[in-house]
Amino acid sequence: MKGDRKYIVLFLLPAAAIMTIFLYYPFFKSLYLSFYRTTGFFDKKFVGWANYERLFTDKLLGAATLHTLEIMLYVIVFQVGIALVLAVLVDNISKLKSFYRTVFFFPVVISGTAISLLFVLFYNYNFGLLNNLLAHFDIEKVLWLDEKNALKAVSIPTVWHYVGFYFVLFLTAMSKIPSDYYEAAKLEGISAFKRTTMLTIPLIMSDIKVVITLAITGTLKVFEFVWVITSGQNGTEVLGTYMYKKAMVDQNFGYGSTVAIYMVVFGVLLAVIANRLLKRDEITY
Amino acid sequence: MEPTIVVEHNTQRVKKRRFKISTAVMYIVLTLWSLTTIYPLFWIVNNSFKVSRDVMNNSFAISWDPVFVNYQNAFDRINIGRSYINSLIMSFGTVFLVLLLGGLAAYVLSRFNFRGKRTIYSILYATLLIPAFATVVPVYELLIKTSLVNTYWGLIFPQTAGNLTFATLVIAGYMSTIPKELEEAAFMDGCNRWQMFVKIFVPISQPVFASASIFVFMWSYNDLFSALIFVNKENVRPIVALLNEISSQYGTDFGLMATAVSLTVIPVLIVYLFISKYIQKGLTEGAVKG
Numbered sequence: 001m002k003g004d005r006k007y008i009v010l011f012l013l014p015a016a017a018i019m020t021i022f023l024y025y026p027f028f029k030s031l032y033l034s035f036y037r038t039t040g041f042f043d044k045k046f047v048g049w050a051n052y053e054r055l056f057t058d059k060l061l062g063a064a065t066l067h068t069l070e071i072m073l074y075v076i077v078f079q080v081g082i083a084l085v086l087a088v089l090v091d092n093i094s095k096l097k098s099f100y101r102t103v104f105f106f107p108v109v110i111s112g113t114a115i116s117l118l119f120v121l122f123y124n125y126n127f128g129l130l131n132n133l134l135a136h137f138d139i140e141k142v143l144w145l146d147e148k149n150a151l152k153a154v155s156i157p158t159v160w161h162y163v164g165f166y167f168v169l170f171l172t173a174m175s176k177i178p179s180d181y182y183e184a185a186k187l188e189g190i191s192a193f194k195r196t197t198m199l200t201i202p203l204i205m206s207d208i209k210v211v212i213t214l215a216i217t218g219t220l221k222v223f224e225f226v227w228v229i230t231s232g233q234n235g236t237e238v239l240g241t242y243m244y245k246k247a248m249v250d251q252n253f254g255y256g257s258t259v260a261i262y263m264v265v266f267g268v269l270l271a272v273i274a275n276r277l278l279k280r281d282e283i284t285y
Numbered sequence: 286m287e288p289t290i291v292v293e294h295n296t297q298r299v300k301k302r303r304f305k306i307s308t309a310v311m312y313i314v315l316t317l318w319s320l321t322t323i324y325p326l327f328w329i330v331n332n333s334f335k336v337s338r339d340v341m342n343n344s345f346a347i348s349w350d351p352v353f354v355n356y357q358n359a360f361d362r363i364n365i366g367r368s369y370i371n372s373l374i375m376s377f378g379t380v381f382l383v384l385l386l387g388g389l390a391a392y393v394l395s396r397f398n399f400r401g402k403r404t405i406y407s408i409l410y411a412t413l414l415i416p417a418f419a420t421v422v423p424v425y426e427l428l429i430k431t432s433l434v435n436t437y438w439g440l441i442f443p444q445t446a447g448n449l450t451f452a453t454l455v456i457a458g459y460m461s462t463i464p465k466e467l468e469e470a471a472f473m474d475g476c477n478r479w480q481m482f483v484k485i486f487v488p489i490s491q492p493v494f495a496s497a498s499i500f501v502f503m504w505s506y507n508d509l510f511s512a513l514i515f516v517n518k519e520n521v522r523p524i525v526a527l528l529n530e531i532s533s534q535y536g537t538d539f540g541l542m543a544t545a546v547s548l549t550v551i552p553v554l555i556v557y558l559f560i561s562k563y564i565q566k567g568l569t570e571g572a573v574k575g
Contacts, residue, residue: 004397004399004478005399007393007397007478007479008393008397008399011389011390011392011393011478011482012389012390012393012394012405014385014386014389014390015386015387015389015390015449015453016390018382018386018442018445018446018449019412019446019449019450021427021442021446022420022424022427022442022443022445022446022447023412023415023420023446023447024412025423026419026420026421026422026423026424026427027415027419027420027423029422029423029426030419030420030422030423033422033423041426041429082318085314086314086315086318089311089314089315090315092311093308093311093312093315096312096315099319100315100319101561102558102561103319103322103323104318104319104322105557105561105564106322106323106326106554106557107322108503109503109553109554109557110507110549110550110553110554111506111507111509111525111528111549111550111553112507112509113507113509113525113528113529113549114525114528114546114549114550117528117531117532117542117545117546118325118329118546120532120536120542121329121332121340121539121542121543122325124539126341127340127341127342127344127539129328129344129345132344132345160321164322168564192307217414220416221416221417221418223509223510224509224510224525227509227529228509228528228529228532239418240418240510243418244418244510244513247421247422248421248513248514253422253426256422257419257422259418260416260418260419260421260422261419263416263418263419264414264415264416264419267414267416268414271414
């Protein structure tokens with residue numbers, strides 16, 4: 001149509017502007033800052049690859065990476081796993097479907113901070129819910145947030161938070177499978193278990209792949225849970241909290257930016273690997 | 286003849302019963318999981334009506350005589366009302382900007398053919414890989430330089446930028462399914478592009494606008510990381526930043542903490558219950574596939 005070009009530019013410009021100013025420019029500025037040694041915003045000195053060299057010898061960063069990977073493992077196994085099991089079950093029942101769908105989604109809408117505080121109350125040594133419960137059965141109290149348990153303790157709310165999200169995604173994918181597949185399976189006399197493992201799961205494989213990728217990239221962003229529950233102490237430091245501490249607490253913007261770039265590269269790498277490993281042909285009905 | 290019929294009858298019955306057991310197991314598992322999502326909420330709300338001592342000593346007991354001292358404290362001492370207002374202003378501001386800018390961009394991307402469109406799409410998909418961590422320092426610097434730090438815009442702008450990609454992709458996906466005939470008819474009637482957007486595309490795309498707005502609202506309202514950095518002054522602090530503050534300052538006042546968590550959670554849950562339909566729908570439309 002006539003004059004379309006004007007509208008194309010006009011309509012795209014505001015979005016492009018705000019994303020350039022608050023996303024692309026800062027991203028490249030971070031890249032730039034990662035080559036500087038800084039204290040605050042004003043004292044800045046070019047140091048070349050020094051920050052990156054530090055990156056590879058930084059034991060704390062290595063630990064944070066390992067902790068992040070451990071949480072990632074729990075997230076893939078339990079978050080995605082539980083979501084898949086729940087979706088299969090709900091797909092197989094006839095009553096109360098929408099009730100379960102609504103209720104399972106509850107934690108997703110709640111802020112990670114609120115959930116974290118809730119778990120602070122659960123894990124409290126003297127008065128927490130868990131130790132209260134143990135006391136009921138005359139079992140000795142447990143230090144839930146010591147070196148041994150803390151990482152698992154912060155993983156539980158992290159996993160629990162988003163199960164409902166992936167559950168709904170899986171359920172949606174399942175509802176898109178044409179019913180004649182199931183009718184054919186029924187005629188063949190295939191059991192419900194076989195139907196799930198041989199039919200449903202292979203058919204939603206592409207969605208499982210998407211969800212695993214989302215889970216992996218999502219875990220890199222974990223921040224609230226660790227920050228509120230342990231502030232990264234007792235072996236729970238993750239990449240998010242470490243970056244925050246370096247950049248905002250220590251005011252070391254140069255190295256903080258380097259850590260951030262490392263996180264991006266790490267995330268992209270993991271996503272690519274996941275995509276490779278889980279490669280499957282897209283199924284269209 | 287008769288015996289065969291009886292046999293058949295029996296096998297059928299056995300089959301039916303086995304089916305029932307497995308169904309029962311399914312319901313039990315599902316109900317157990319729903320308890321994990323419901324009980325903690327009940328626990329926290331229940332404890333918000335107790336004095337701290339009772340929370341500590343007997344957190345399981347149901348508070349038949351609710352006390353409101355925690356709620357009073359929350360509003361008087363830690364000024365939770367102020368944080369509510371801050372949160373709402375900033376989150377609604379973000380939602381509004383994201384829908385407006387994202388809607389316009391999505392309209393162009395879904396309905397126009399022009400050079401560079403594929404490039405824009407590739408850039409958008411790549412943008413999904415940029416986490417807030419990778420932009421936070423320069424944005425912080427920018428906000429300080431423009432004196433936007435610790436103002437409502439100081440959170441609205443970065444969050445708008447952060448959520449735009451998602452919203453644009455989702456809305457564009459929906460808009461591309463709108464039939465071309467509608468557009469042509471509107472054009473015949475003398476609509477220009479802006480009118481077409483406002484009068485045709487926005488109303489038709491209402492479901493996707495609704496689901497996108499819910500997600501953007503949720504992510505904005507719940508985002509602690511940005512709040513800690515960009516708007517940490519008391520007068521602009523949103524509710525999640527206040528919660529974080531409470532845990533370090535009043536960590537021993539369990540009643541108050543329970544109340545603060547309840548106050549943060551309950552409104553979102555109520556809204557969610559009313560609009561959960563749209564959330565499911567938004568996800569159904571392949572929303573989060575980006």
